[in-house]
Amino acid sequence: MIAAYAIGANSAYVYIRGEYHKWIKLFQKALDEAYEAGLVGEKMKTTFGTKFHVNIYVHKGAGAYICGEESSLMNSIEGKRGYPRVKPPFPAQNGLWGNPTTINNVETLTNVPAIINKGWEWFSKIGAEKHPGTILYGVSGHVNKPGVYELPSGTLLTDIIYNYAGGVPGNKKIKCVIPGGSSMPPLRGDQLEGIAMDAESLKAAGSSIGTAGIMVMDEDTDLVRVLARISKFYYHESCGQCTPCREGTGWMVKILNRMAAGHGQKDDVELLLSVANNIDGNTICALGEAAAWPVKFMVSRFREEFESRMNNSLDHPSLNKVHSMRHSKITVE
Ligand code: SF4
Structure with missing residues (x-):
């Protein structure tokens, strides 16, 4: 009103x-x-x-x-x-x-x-100086108490994960956190100390506050499957108006699914990045970028995990499991 x-x-x-x-x-x-x-x-x-x-x-x-x-x-x-x-x-x-x-x-x-009731001075004192107020942090993934937490901007990411969301089940280590919703750059688990959840601090840490949807992934998480699942979401939600988004999201899902299933081909990582780059900036709305960025960011920050799923690196230890999966059909949900 x-x-x-x-x-x-x-x-x-x-x-x-x-x-x-x-x-x-x-x-x-x-x-x-x-x-x-x-x-x-x-x-x-x-x-x-x-x-x-x-x-x-x-x-x-x-x-x-x-x-x-x-x-x-x-x-x-x-x-x-x-x-x-x-x-x-x-x-x-x-x-x-x-x-x-x-x-x-x-x-x-x-x-x-x-x-209006309490004045801007009151509001400007809540949370981070340049990004005052509270934020609804939606915490999901490997935490004991997933949920939405309203806290001051600038609350430490580790405080939200360990104190409010109850920490990681089984006290496992964290491999990766996406701090601002699935399209924002992920942070590696060993980078989280001291990161405050506000626009400036996250930018300095190489990510972005985005929607403040915090996705926590423990040390056992298969990031190829995570990315395949995220990409499937954007493929499903693409409205289909723009060719790069309509077709590109489907190709990213196909490539990631075959990598997740142990059928990764030589140069799949480069192919993935090429598809993502051809979507990025070439669409009517931001869903194109929202679909391309997770691929670009996740692959660039955890490249070794994706390369280990290509056929030209069969001697990587994680491939033992992939070998055994090679002839079984995997559906990424
Ligand atoms: S970028 Fe937006 S408008 Fe274009 S196909 Fe994707 S969802 Fe539709």
Whole structure:
């Protein structure tokens, strides 16, 4: 409501993944109560001391990841197929039904009431100096207590993993952590000490805060299979409009699957990087990069693990297992 008031918008949409039944119900209930109390809608009381009113609608997605991209999100609300739009024009110029539109994550907007009530000075003192506020850290993978933790920006990565998320099962060592969602550069397990979870610190460490989705992988993790699984996700979620993304994501999955199954061919690593480079920067929306970067980053940082799965390095110790798998069909889920 405050954001709508600030930009003079009389309609606001909250777009939620259709799978989030519980939270959709909760949000709709709160919205219905707000309507009944006259806080939202045409009968809105003069909450801000003006005649301003806003209608708020909850719109459920139908399961497509790409509808989190702002222009396909607008197409989805308009009842069209969730294809990203070519930009420009940007949503602020020509957005929902041709109107100027501002799109923000709910996580961002939820900071606004607290800032208005307590002041920017209060807010600027939370967390990292140049990236103040709290962050929703989504911790997954090899931790005892996966979940979403709201903590100040700049919280130490090791603090989140070991103190909040309960450490690694079996006290195993960590091989790899992706600190900002699957497309961001991974950090090696021996690099984690002292890394703070804010934009500047992660940039300095060679990664990025991204979505703050922290993916922890222990020492026994097969990174080839991890990358095959990540690539399969982007292949599945590609909307198919751009040839590099539609075709390239499929080729990356095929190459990684054969490497994971022990059928890696000579030069597969170079071939993978070549496909990823041909996607990167050549697509309508950022899903192309989101699919290419995990391949580029993971292969460059753990190259030895990928090279060990090519047929020209059969003497690598990890290949003993691969040899035994050679004639069995492996499906990467
Ligand atoms: S990059 Fe991929 S998801 Fe984005 S528009 Fe092109 S094909 Fe669709």
